[in-house]
Amino acid sequence: MTLAPAHVAGAGMIRFGKYPADVTLERMAVGAARAALLDAGADLTQIDACYVGHVFGGPVAGQRIAAQLGLDGLPVSNHENYCASGATALREAWVALAAGLHDVVLIVGVEKMTDRVAGGVRPDPGDLDAAVGYVMAAGHGLSARRYMADHGATREQIAAVAVKNHAHSVHNPFAQYQRPVSIEEVLNARPIAEPLGLLDCSPISDGAAAMVLCTPAGLRRLGLVAPGPRMLGCALVSGSVRPGTGDVNEEDVSRRAAEEAWKLTGIGPEDIDLVEMHDCFTIAEIVRMEGLGLIPRGAGAAWTAAGETSLGGRLPVNPSGGLLSRGHPVGATGVAQACELTWQLRGTAGGRQVEGARVGLSYCKGGTVNGTDGGSVTTLVMSK
Amino acid sequence: MPAVAAARPFREGLLKLTPPRLLGSRCGRCATVTFPPREFCPGCRAVEPITETELSPEGTVYSFTVVRQAPPGIEVPYVLAYIDLPEGVRVLGQVVGVAPEAVTIGVGVRLEPTAFGRDGDGTELVGYRFRAASEVTA
Numbered sequence: 001m002t003l004a005p006a007h008v009a010g011a012g013m014i015r016f017g018k019y020p021a022d023v024t025l026e027r028m029a030v031g032a033a034r035a036a037l038l039d040a041g042a043d044l045t046q047i048d049a050c051y052v053g054h055v056f057g058g059p060v061a062g063q064r065i066a067a068q069l070g071l072d073g074l075p076v077s078n079h080e081n082y083c084a085s086g087a088t089a090l091r092e093a094w095v096a097l098a099a100g101l102h103d104v105v106l107i108v109g110v111e112k113m114t115d116r117v118a119g120g121v122r123p124d125p126g127d128l129d130a131a132v133g134y135v136m137a138a139g140h141g142l143s144a145r146r147y148m149a150d151h152g153a154t155r156e157q158i159a160a161v162a163v164k165n166h167a168h169s170v171h172n173p174f175a176q177y178q179r180p181v182s183i184e185e186v187l188n189a190r191p192i193a194e195p196l197g198l199l200d201c202s203p204i205s206d207g208a209a210a211m212v213l214c215t216p217a218g219l220r221r222l223g224l225v226a227p228g229p230r231m232l233g234c235a236l237v238s239g240s241v242r243p244g245t246g247d248v249n250e251e252d253v254s255r256r257a258a259e260e261a262w263k264l265t266g267i268g269p270e271d272i273d274l275v276e277m278h279d280c281f282t283i284a285e286i287v288r289m290e291g292l293g294l295i296p297r298g299a300g301a302a303w304t305a306a307g308e309t310s311l312g313g314r315l316p317v318n319p320s321g322g323l324l325s326r327g328h329p330v331g332a333t334g335v336a337q338a339c340e341l342t343w344q345l346r347g348t349a350g351g352r353q354v355e356g357a358r359v360g361l362s363y364c365k366g367g368t369v370n371g372t373d374g375g376s377v378t379t380l381v382m383s384k
Numbered sequence: 385m386p387a388v389a390a391a392r393p394f395r396e397g398l399l400k401l402t403p404p405r406l407l408g409s410r411c412g413r414c415a416t417v418t419f420p421p422r423e424f425c426p427g428c429r430a431v432e433p434i435t436e437t438e439l440s441p442e443g444t445v446y447s448f449t450v451v452r453q454a455p456p457g458i459e460v461p462y463v464l465a466y467i468d469l470p471e472g473v474r475v476l477g478q479v480v481g482v483a484p485e486a487v488t489i490g491v492g493v494r495l496e497p498t499a500f501g502r503d504g505d506g507t508e509l510v511g512y513r514f515r516a517a518s519e520v521t522a
Contacts, residue, residue: 119453122454126419132478132511133458134476141445144449146446150487193449194452240426243417245474370420371420
């Protein structure tokens with residue numbers, strides 16, 4: 001079934017990076033929310049509900065934010081799907097609009113990682129993988145090693161993902177890095193989980209991003225005559241238990257997420273002009289693009305090295321700089337990706353604009369569960 | 385003097401100690417074997433009959449990584465690998481007895497018990513890891 005699309009009335013974020021202790025989670029969220037409200041021309045009294053995605057924000061972070069923002073008293077919900085938390089908040093907001101429950105809603109994705117996370121993220125301590133020493137980087141090291149063996153991909157081709165995304169981020173004022181890196185820098189960086197090194201990994205980041213979504217009635221309430229891009233839908237699937245000894249890079253979960261997105265939105269893979277992809281690690285961008293069916297199986301590394309996924313290439317991936325360079329405050333990422341799609345589809349992305357972009361897809365994958373091919377996966381589709 | 389409790393598996397139903405074996409579950413309907421044991425069959429979704437089954441202690445490395453950075457409290461470096469067992473089961477575990485740079489895909493490994501910390505009452509908890517079958521000796 002296809003639900004009604006939501007209109008994007010506003011998008012806003014603060015620059016991702018590492019903030020001092022006195023820049024709190026609440027402060028960052030309020031900053032992003034104010035930017036999105038300003039962009040929508042909405043005042044506080046016009047908002048019906050607030051959807052907040054975060055992972056490490058603690059109990060009722062959304063309500064703590066609302067109380068500082070001036071949206072206290074509204075329906076506020078907190079959404080956790082690890083790195084897909086922000087995207088899941090967007091999905092729940094879209095569902096509520098389609099159901100006719102609300103007309104104008106605010107979505108905030110936020111995370112303050114620098115004072116809560118050290119040395120990298122890992123699964124829940126209760127998960128069996130954690131007990132034997134699994135950390136996220138290790139999972140992607142295992143993936144990369146096998147990908148190279150199975151497809152003849154080179155270390156340099158995988159590193160090219162980081163080179164490309166950092167080059168894109170130079171044009172993104174909200175990115176944590178905004179500087180290019182050379183292939184040598186990636187190859188010579190400190191090893192983290194071999195064959196991956198520091199520059200193959202997204203950083204630990206603080207940040208927040210926000211959006212105002214609305215129904216057609218909501219557009220009228222806000223006095224908007226030219227509706228912005230539309231969020232056609234957001235699919236959500238979970239990893240499934242995978243018995244046997246199949247290809248660790250099969251990404252069946254991504255295949256299912258893509259099929260669900262096409263079914264929900266009526267869009268097909270051939271319609272996609274750009275992708276904001278969850279490149280928490282270089283190899284992840286490659287295998288997930290292949291899992292979605294947007295790049296042929298085993299060709300992702302070669303495509304990247306050949307510039308096919310760069311700005312100006314066949315299918316630009318992560319014009320924002322991606323998680324590798326924009327940064328990855330886990331709860332904020334899904335909303336930041338949707339902000340990027342908004343700016344790209346409005347044609348206001350400046351030096352990182354994908355020419356003629358009409359339809360964009362953003363993908364998040366959050367968390368790991370022992371024995372499965374992933375925790376949560378979201379595929380969000382937006383059109384002009 | 386209180387008696388010291390004997391060592392026990394760090395999680396019930398995951399492994400036995402003598403001889404050391406991982407325990408999986410086997411579906412009586414479609415014969416799918418899984419580790420860790422589950423109350424349902426991920427192959428055909430049956431919930432019965434599901435029986436416990438011992439897994440072979442020997443397997444081969446499907447993929448591996450050398451972890452050189454981890455959150456505080458985890459000692460690095462260590463080799464983490466996916467091990468494929470003859471029953472058609474893949475297990476994640478650490479590999480010892482081989483220098484990190486000598487590990488390759490396809491190398492043979494054997495299950496061995498290893499300390500996984502202590503319980504609240506001081507009982508030693510036992511987990512598992514794998515030892516490379518042909519040690520690289522100096």
